[in-house]
Amino acid sequence: MTEKADQGVVERLRAIPSVESILRWPWVAPWIERLGRAVVVREVRTVAEALRRELRAGQFVEDVPREIEQRVRGRLEALERPSLRRVINATGVILHTNLGRAPLSTAALQAIERIGAAYSNLEYDLARGERGRREAHCQEALRRLLDVEAALVVNNNAAAVLLVLNTLAEGGEVLVSRGELIEIGGAFRLPEIMAKSGAILREVGTTNRTRLDDYERAITERARLILRAHWSNFRIVGFTERPALRDLVALAHRHGLPCYEDLGSGCFVDLKPWGIPDEPTVAHSLAEGVDVCSFSGDKLLGGPQAGIIVGRATIIERLARNPLMRVVRPDKLTLAALEATLRAYLAGRIEEIPVLRMIALTPEYLRRRARSFARRLRRTCGEAFHLRLRDGLSVIGGGSAPEVGLRTTLVALRHERLSAHELETRLRAADPPIIARIEQDEVLLDLRTVAPEEERFILQTLSAIAPSIE
Known part of the structure; x- marks a missing residue:
């Protein structure tokens, strides 16, 4: 670099004001008031250093103060703007999974505000005046809605699947049709969740046809559970066969095994009047005799993200005692929103649920x-x-x-x-x-x-x- 070029770089660098000078610019004061001086100083310093590197590299900047203002403003606006935004x-x-699935009802939002803004009886028994169990919340509403023995809420349905498989089948085999080895959002696959649970996958039948005797032939002394998984995001049509759920339950019970259905969406109402003929309801699965089923809270149910497990009391109690429950338990805001959503169903006010509306x-x-x-x-x-x-x-x-x-x-x-x-x-x-x-x-x-x-x-x-x- 020539002496003349060196001098040009020096002149350009001198055009960058000091940090203290920039902080005295009129437009900076409101940002200091909103975000604090330390935050603004850091962003100004970062912009100034980046500009110095660019000028040393020979880049031309016509109006240095204007460039600094634009860059600093942009960085401060990005800091002030939350990452998770309404759209x-x-x-x-x-x-829309990428857009947060189900919008919540007004009652659910009010419940979140009410519980989130104060202390609550999350794990406190008000009647006894002693430590309570957080899994008690929502249980009564689910029992009444579904006429089921017991219920448990976790933080999402994948967690529900993991908890059920680990509790009922760790170290043993879980029988599942090849046509139900689904992949859910984010490239998570049922066989991978099953492997993490400690259960052993035993595939039965073929992709398009699985008969009841395929399950029966696969049952050995290592079998612990028969799993029926809801087809998510796809359908198999044409030359297909799948045993009725009632028959699958009967087979499991003949061999002393529980039958578990992962329902996915968790629909509480019949959608046929609105042109959706084949979406299974939770009540139908329970009526068919499954011992336990799980589903999402933020899909067709129209509530917050949650995994809901319902079924026989003896099984639900085992799930609640599993140490994994501590890992997958829901927070108080989820429980508040879910209970408010369930109460709308109990009262017959399903028009309050935005998804159904x-x-x-x-x-x-x-x-x-x-x-x-x-x-x-x-x-x-x-x-x-x-x-x-x-x-x-x-x-x-x-x-x-x-x-x-x-x-x-x-x-x-x-x-x-x-x-x-x-x-x-x-x-x-x-x-x-x-x-x-x-x-x-x-x-x-x-x-x-x-x-x-x-x-x-x-x-x-x-x-x-x-x-x-x-």
Whole structure:
């Protein structure tokens, strides 16, 4: 590097003010008040050091103070913005795993606030004035709803599967059909969970056909449990065979084995009136005689993330005594939200459950909403968007009813200058982010999963995007 070039670098470095000078800039004071001086100093120092490295490397910065302000502001805004954020789900996927599955009811949110803001009787028996058991909460509501002997709540359904298998079959064999060796979200596979439980997998039958005698031939002195797993996210159709659950239970009991069903979604109501014919209910499985079954709290039940285990009292008591229970137990906020959700079912107020309310929306209602939304968008944005309404299908999601689509009306958008990807990116950059989907170079909005009060914000965001034609 020449002497002249060295001098240029020195001049550029001198343009970077000291940290103390930057802290006296007027726009910095509100950030110090909100986040604290130490946090702001750290971010200013980080930006200044990065800028020095860039300038030494020969990069050109036209306006150093402006560059510093933009970078520091960006870092401070990112710090202030929570990582876990509310989003608007315009995808039409009701139980969108990536978007947090089931939204909670108003009663569940109130219960979280009430219990979270104060002390509670989480593990205190108010009647006896002594230590209680946290597993007692929600138990009575589940017993009444399902007419079952006992119930237990853990932190998710994968934990429920792990706990059941470890308690009932550690060191022994668990019989399961090859067609039920499912993979759930996040690439977690049932055989892997089974291996962690200490149980030994014994596959029976074939992928598409498993008969009752396949199970019978596989039973040895090492057998401890027969497992039926709900098909999540897929269906096997065509040349198939699967024994009836009642027959599987009878076989297990003839050999002195318990029968366990992992139901996955955990539906409490018959969904046939809304066009979902084959989603099993918890009550049906119990009526078929299973000894224990487990399911998720945040899928079709419409509550918080939880694993719910119901069945025979002798089995549930064994599960509760397993040391693993300490690892998988739920927290007080989960129990509060779940109990509030269950009380809505007990009172027959299922319309309070957002998931069921969205499922029940009729195609006619959704078409009226889409037409109204389109009229307002045209008034607001003029010709900036090519807009049309098209028939489409919403889906349940979360591994529930994978073959079923719910009729809906989609708002399909094209921007005058922006590509579908650019438009979707701008929607996702809003606050709160709007999550849509793209098909055939159109951005699609499905209002089934959009609360009516959220429509106004979507219209405002699209109105702000409309003139983006540079």
